[in-house]
Amino acid sequence: MALVACSRMYNVGPKVRGLWDGLFAWLSEESGIRLEVIAHAAPAPLSELWARPDLGAAFMCGYPFSQLPADERPVALAAPVSTAPWAGGWPAYASHIVAARHAVFDPADLPSLRWGWTVRDSQSGYHAPRGFLAGLPRPRTPVTTVGPLLNPNGVVDAIATGRIDVGAIDAYAWQLLEMHEPEVLAPLRIIATTPATPIPLLVASRRQPAETVSALRQALLRAHRSAQGQSILASLGLSRFAAPDVAAYDSLPKRAQESDRLLAASW
Structure with missing residues (x-):
């Protein structure tokens, strides 16, 4: 059965959504984990998306992430690093x-x-x-x-x-x-x-096996090392995905x- 992937937080327009769909298709192939892209369009609550047991990859804002007890948070996969100056080369x-x-x-x-x-x-x-x-x-x-x-x-x-x-x-x-x-x-x-x-991060359900989480995480973290990955990242204004400093989100509250x-x- 496929896991769901969703870029809802950054679906700012049809063209951009198509680029995210392309990234998730690449992630599915690269990781070997079957992903089904869903819209979960507004006004559907994002909290419902983040709580899905079949969640494979979706963006989650750092503030609600920080509000959950550590043992109830979705699993952090990776955080995007923008090429814009305000990012300073960090997530x-x-x-x-x-x-x-x-x-x-x-x-x-x-x-x-x-x-x-x-x-x-x-x-x-x-x-x-x-x-x-x-x-x-x-x-x-x-x-x-x-x-x-x-x-x-x-x-x-x-x-x-x-x-x-x-x-x-x-x-x-x-x-x-x-x-x-x-x-x-x-x-x-x-x-x-x-x-x-700290920027919104890609997360997966805590119910996913460790092997699944590792496959998704490692694929994201090495995306910038291949020509295809670099091209996909560049189209989304990203230089790479980084391992998120989960503790950094605790400063938001x-x-x-x-x-x-x-x-x-x-x-």
Whole structure:
């Protein structure tokens, strides 16, 4: 029976989804593990995907990963290393704080604008912008927020339609759109980029045999060593997959708690 694979977190458009499908097809052949690609499209909860017993490979955000007890987490396979400067050659990412390209406002106005967020357990779409805002001088008034917008495309749409003034977009999702669907980003501009944190990682169900996990993990970790693997990675803006530092994800809840303390009840 095939295991399921899903790139839902980074399915930013049809062309990009096709590239992920190609990576999973390569991974299936290279590892010898049969994988069936599924969409698990929004608004289906990602938590249901991550809990599937037949999960072979899917992206999982670091924040919900860190929230689970160690013995209940999916098994970490590998983490992508972006070629973008904000990654610094490591399995890290950031969030771009974005606004409409022609919107005019002073940076001091940021706390008083309407902020969009994706889902509450998203590091890039919720906790990163809260951390950014917590570091700004601001009036002691609640922040106006709009959400859940579900994903980066929801943030793009909300800015385009005037529902929000600013929002956060996963910097790797932005990179994929910039590479393959730049027209989506044309109405936007980046006004800031948050500090880097551990990037979402590919995980498998804890129910998979150790041999299966090892085959998938090793195939990903050596992808950059073959011409075919390099080509697939380059098409997705990646230099390689790396062994994730699982302990690094445990810093994310502490960052969120600090934002809570600084923002109090304002967001």
